Amino acid sequence: MAVGSELLRTGFRETHSFWLTQHLEAEGFEVVSRQVVSDDEEEILRALGHARSRAFLVVATGGIGPTRDDRTREALAAAVDRRLRLHPRAETQVKSWCRRHRFPFTKSQRRQALFPEGALVLPNRVGSAPGIWFRDPQGIVLVLPGVFSELTAMFQPLAARLRSLPRSIPATAIFRSAGVGESRVDARIRATVRRFPRVEVTTLASPGEVTIQLRSRGPSAAAEVKRCRHRVAGVLGVDLVSERDETLEQVLLNLLRHRGWRLATAESCTAGLVAARLARVPGSSSVFPGGVVCYNDRAKERLLRVPRETLARWGAVSRPTVLAMARGAARSVGAEVAVAVTGIAGPGGGTPLKPVGTVHWAVVHPGGRWALSRRLSGDREKIRAHAACLALDLVRRALLEKRSGAVRRS
Amino acid sequence: MAVGSELLRTGFRETHSFWLTQHLEAEGFEVVSRQVVSDDEEEILRALGHARSRAFLVVATGGIGPTRDDRTREALAAAVDRRLRLHPRAETQVKSWCRRHRFPFTKSQRRQALFPEGALVLPNRVGSAPGIWFRDPQGIVLVLPGVFSELTAMFQPLAARLRSLPRSIPATAIFRSAGVGESRVDARIRATVRRFPRVEVTTLASPGEVTIQLRSRGPSAAAEVKRCRHRVAGVLGVDLVSERDETLEQVLLNLLRHRGWRLATAESCTAGLVAARLARVPGSSSVFPGGVVCYNDRAKERLLRVPRETLARWGAVSRPTVLAMARGAARSVGAEVAVAVTGIAGPGGGTPLKPVGTVHWAVVHPGGRWALSRRLSGDREKIRAHAACLALDLVRRALLEKRSGAVRRS
Numbered sequence: 001m002a003v004g005s006e007l008l009r010t011g012f013r014e015t016h017s018f019w020l021t022q023h024l025e026a027e028g029f030e031v032v033s034r035q036v037v038s039d040d041e042e043e044i045l046r047a048l049g050h051a052r053s054r055a056f057l058v059v060a061t062g063g064i065g066p067t068r069d070d071r072t073r074e075a076l077a078a079a080v081d082r083r084l085r086l087h088p089r090a091e092t093q094v095k096s097w098c099r100r101h102r103f104p105f106t107k108s109q110r111r112q113a114l115f116p117e118g119a120l121v122l123p124n125r126v127g128s129a130p131g132i133w134f135r136d137p138q139g140i141v142l143v144l145p146g147v148f149s150e151l152t153a154m155f156q157p158l159a160a161r162l163r164s165l166p167r168s169i170p171a172t173a174i175f176r177s178a179g180v181g182e183s184r185v186d187a188r189i190r191a192t193v194r195r196f197p198r199v200e201v202t203t204l205a206s207p208g209e210v211t212i213q214l215r216s217r218g219p220s221a222a223a224e225v226k227r228c229r230h231r232v233a234g235v236l237g238v239d240l241v242s243e244r245d246e247t248l249e250q251v252l253l254n255l256l257r258h259r260g261w262r263l264a265t266a267e268s269c270t271a272g273l274v275a276a277r278l279a280r281v282p283g284s285s286s287v288f289p290g291g292v293v294c295y296n297d298r299a300k301e302r303l304l305r306v307p308r309e310t311l312a313r314w315g316a317v318s319r320p321t322v323l324a325m326a327r328g329a330a331r332s333v334g335a336e337v338a339v340a341v342t343g344i345a346g347p348g349g350g351t352p353l354k355p356v357g358t359v360h361w362a363v364v365h366p367g368g369r370w371a372l373s374r375r376l377s378g379d380r381e382k383i384r385a386h387a388a389c390l391a392l393d394l395v396r397r398a399l400l401e402k403r404s405g406a407v408r409r410s
Numbered sequence: 411m412a413v414g415s416e417l418l419r420t421g422f423r424e425t426h427s428f429w430l431t432q433h434l435e436a437e438g439f440e441v442v443s444r445q446v447v448s449d450d451e452e453e454i455l456r457a458l459g460h461a462r463s464r465a466f467l468v469v470a471t472g473g474i475g476p477t478r479d480d481r482t483r484e485a486l487a488a489a490v491d492r493r494l495r496l497h498p499r500a501e502t503q504v505k506s507w508c509r510r511h512r513f514p515f516t517k518s519q520r521r522q523a524l525f526p527e528g529a530l531v532l533p534n535r536v537g538s539a540p541g542i543w544f545r546d547p548q549g550i551v552l553v554l555p556g557v558f559s560e561l562t563a564m565f566q567p568l569a570a571r572l573r574s575l576p577r578s579i580p581a582t583a584i585f586r587s588a589g590v591g592e593s594r595v596d597a598r599i600r601a602t603v604r605r606f607p608r609v610e611v612t613t614l615a616s617p618g619e620v621t622i623q624l625r626s627r628g629p630s631a632a633a634e635v636k637r638c639r640h641r642v643a644g645v646l647g648v649d650l651v652s653e654r655d656e657t658l659e660q661v662l663l664n665l666l667r668h669r670g671w672r673l674a675t676a677e678s679c680t681a682g683l684v685a686a687r688l689a690r691v692p693g694s695s696s697v698f699p700g701g702v703v704c705y706n707d708r709a710k711e712r713l714l715r716v717p718r719e720t721l722a723r724w725g726a727v728s729r730p731t732v733l734a735m736a737r738g739a740a741r742s743v744g745a746e747v748a749v750a751v752t753g754i755a756g757p758g759g760g761t762p763l764k765p766v767g768t769v770h771w772a773v774v775h776p777g778g779r780w781a782l783s784r785r786l787s788g789d790r791e792k793i794r795a796h797a798a799c800l801a802l803d804l805v806r807r808a809l810l811e812k813r814s815g816a817v818r819r820s
Contacts, residue, residue, distance in 0.1 A: 005612075006612045006613075006614070008431065008441045008442065008443070009435070009612050009614075009623065010432045010435045010623070011432070011623070012428075012612075012614055013425075013428055015423075018422075018423055021418065021419070021420055022420045025419070025420045026420075031419075032418065032447075032453065033446065033448070033457070034418065035444065035445050036443065036444040037443050038443070043442065043443065043464065046460070046464070047443070047460075050456070050457075053456070054456070202415075202416045202419050204422055211421060213419065213420070213421070267685075270689075271682070271685045271686050271700075272675075272681075272682025272683060272684070272685030272686035272703065273686045274682070275681045275682030275703040275705075276680070276681050276794075279680075279682070279703075280790075280791065282757055282758060284705070285705045285706045286706075288705055289704075289705055289706045289708060290681075290703045290704040290705040290706065290709030291682070292700065292701075292702055292713070293675065293682065293689075293701045293702070293703070294699075294700040295694070295695045296696075298699060298744060299699040299744075302744055303700060332712065332713060333709055333712065333713065334709075347692055348693065384690075
């Protein structure tokens, strides 16, 4: 339960609940409902009541600071029918925070030490407001600050206490595939997972990638998930990027490291997205020295020495150009492997022969060269993200020297 | 209200509600609560009851497809106490969808035509399940498919119908600032906005940028927001990127276009993020020909001709190197303006003199050169995003030839 009127406004992407879901699941809890409510005390009270009727553990964030908008304390006291009292330990903590930050200990600051009777104080080492742990026969309500850094810092010490609560830890497995769409992945694994009725399967698609999660509870859960995992991996074959929740870029960088090869990038329509994904992995610079963003023809000539005749004859979005870009990137950067991508991300720039979404990729490495072209769908942003993902995946497949239906070795 | 067990799983980032919030706000509605619930019929029923007690209009997504998991229909019928009946218009639509897609019209498909008595059918031109519009004295419940493309396609024709409902359209204004933190922006505008008690102010921070939204309802709302907007703009001065909801990259590209200058990028720690942001804007290639990602020293020498002695003497993260990178990028790409960024994104690589988060930026253009260094906080991802944003902002300030406190003209 996230409390805060601003979280209900346009543009705000409330993400605390995603973080909490992940960490609560890791501790064996099943999240059954999520809510976002305004700062209004009445709203918080009703939402707390609704949440308490659905679950034994309710985690609320926000609304426990010193300002007048912060009403979660009052709503909680009303929801659990206890009086708010100054809690001496909480008061000490708020006072010491004020001292450290040279703030006066005002009446507003003091409000942060008001706790429902019987509630425990959760120390906040980052911010001023202590968290609240309340338990009665109906269940537990945990209130944490709405500031993300405070929330995460306070959650870690809580993990041990949460682990002592009754819950059944599910067995899970996470796969990641790339280069094939969600519906194709679904169709391919459907018959396999049907043989495991106690294993819940969820798939999550992003442009170019599909994450598959298996989960099961109960005595034989671990063995069942293991068998299901084995079968699913067999069905997916080379389309499977990782069985261990590694990202595509991590897998790719490991493959390069294993071969002792470095990778260069040459990007037109993705304009840096491929490089930026590689650089998300700490330590990637040892195998990824760099690349080039060549967003128009002249940059392709200057930075990658793509011949003017190639561009004039075949166009910037073509197989000869993308191969020349890859060769140019390997040479300019000084790398054994290079990947290039060029395409029409739209909304303008499409032609009847090369409509918006047309993308060409190429990979060169000491063992050969690969080229691929596809027409991607979606808006500009989606086409670019999809093209970047498929660029990484083409390198992965080229390094594995396996060819999917769509990849031609030239 | 988003229905779907998978939305409550780790990794899923439910985003339909953000899209709906934006579009409902644009039609003048105020979103007072958001919920995510599982496919369980009882859960949906309780959540619908809770939502109906909070608002006149409830928009639910998901759970109206043909599978056994899809229980929103049944829950809605129970929540509004009406029987489910086969709706002839809905049946025609589902049948024709099945025919077009060569699917048999099975009992499962037929379920999609079951509607609570008195409900209206909302045609679905993209998928199989028609939407539901239900109205009784207590309010309106709108059920749309959980597939994003179907949801968005169905929402557009609904807008007119929603506009006929009673609501008060707020007057709003959106500002964007860059290069200063949220707390500093807050502190600077606090006294100003306090003079407009009827204007609600929300700020939204992302690394390096702050978006400020003003909103007011009532007869004098437009005039008040206008006056408040004028005052806030005056207070923020050059830190204000846009008063009209333009992105930093849009503003920057327009400034470049106005001068007739092109921009090149040279990125180390951001590794393509600056280029990728510029390329988000359609048509940017006319002012942004390209750039270079030089993720290690050798790439800086090869691609940007940064002198080996500079790197050896000052290190890769230094003012002389970043200036040499910018000059190299302008020359290599062939652009009048160039921006360079180099830094230590962590988690490794920090030293006592150059801790993690240390970043240097430089801009060169025909009118001079600018350099900036700062220590940014946060994890690797945050430091990189922040560094990319400040790179764009430094170009903007250099083009405006205004210097903030932190920017030194060298």
